[in-house]
Amino acid sequence: MSEENLKIVEDEEIKTEDAEIAEAKAETGKEKNTAEILGEKTRLSVALSDEKARQEMKKHSRRGFLIGGAAAVFGYLGYGWLRKPESEWIFKDAFRFNENVSRLYYSPKNLAPEFSKEKISADRVNGGEGLSENFNAAEWRLRVGGLANRADDLILTLDDIKALPRVEMTTELKCIEGWSVVVNWAGARFSDFVQKYPPQFTKYVSIVTPDESYYVGWDMPSVLHPQTLLAYEMNGAPLTLPHGAPLRLASPTKYGIKQIKRIGRIEFTDERPRDFWAESGYDWYSSH
């Protein structure tokens, strides 16, 4: 008798462990138990002798444990293979897959919540990559590459950015470590910047610090999100150096690692730009 030809009886009556209880229930009980209320069915074979039952169970056990054991070994070896350094591409591809799924429902109309100014969190500085000490804010210029109709970089001053419409927002900055702070930002919408300085390439934006030691890559849809700002003020005051003066990115569309401080150069490109933390195994897209 194998699994296929074992006679399965759809037994309307529910098996009860304790015959006495069943009797007691029959006497007093109008009350149905849950299985009866929901019409649960049991699947029972015909009555078998103890010997026959033992043989059948042995057969099922052998089959079940062989398949189960093989599956367990397969799973264990599979996981071991997955965690090898040469299998790293799988997780990179998974990030890419997740990115493609995210992009399907991405919309610039989905806005992060804005908070009242009373909700602004205590100052929290995190991350000093790209903020080398020999920096002269007075001499700072913004270089922009990949613009339409020119091969060389456009050189801009902070006043050029401030000439764009000033936008203020109080949003939550989420660190990839898991904490978040509510921050008030003021600056220009990146989308306004793109409109003023039309790019030649429109897929990605590469942004690097003046010393080029910190660099992030952004996809254009996230750049054009209405809450992605080229920020020059934070919590009602000009940006301080630890927070990325004179100009930084602020956007609730990506983790803090993507909101680069002290922007030195912006380049529009059709090639996926390199990204500081993506090179350490983090998600390149890191989008909210």
Next chain:
Amino acid sequence: MAQKLEKKHLLAIRWFHWINFPLLFLMIWSGVLIYWGNAVYGFKLFGYELFHFFPKWFYETLNIPFRLAEGISLHFFFMWFFAVNGLLYVVYTIFSGEWRALIPVSGSFRRAAQVALHDLHIVKKLPPQGKYNDAQRIAYTSVILMGFGSIVSGLAIYKPTSFAWLTAIFGGYEWARWWHFWLMILFVLFFVVHIAQVAFAGWSNFRSMITGYEAVKTDDIATIEEVPPIEEGAKI
């Protein structure tokens, strides 16, 4: 005396269950690697923290620190398998009718209390049941709701701008993270109780989750000759 073989756990259910086990483990493990980056939760009583998640020895013994990127890549890889397996399980229980054995009704809570009293050896009588007692029904349904809660609270943390409305339902980004964490703790508690109950229930019960079958005693007389040959090649 004779026995009947009960087909207790359908093949698909057994696969869903055993596939879920390592997936849930990996989701929790990778989740803890991520949690380390901002370990803020604990048991608090009157403002005093009784236990903080997690103590230093825990991180050190399990080599958890500075594996955030690894945790994220594991979490956002296995999440698909965890969610799809869970979804298939739910769909399967609906269409196979197995939900009848799994969900509680309003009377279940009273009967589950009786089961608890029985398991604690306070009362002898066990309320009548089907495949699962009412405490199990509540537990097995809760754990599905917990899985659903973990997935949606996870999504609320993962995409708080794209799914701002979902994040808002949880009370904002930080509360979504709070829910996600405590649901994980609930999963761990479920696991501990589940393992204990399986151990108490014994080998035959455990084996049925692997083979599908459990032998049950019956008063019917075993009459091999009378078994109708249902299918060709029946060996009964």
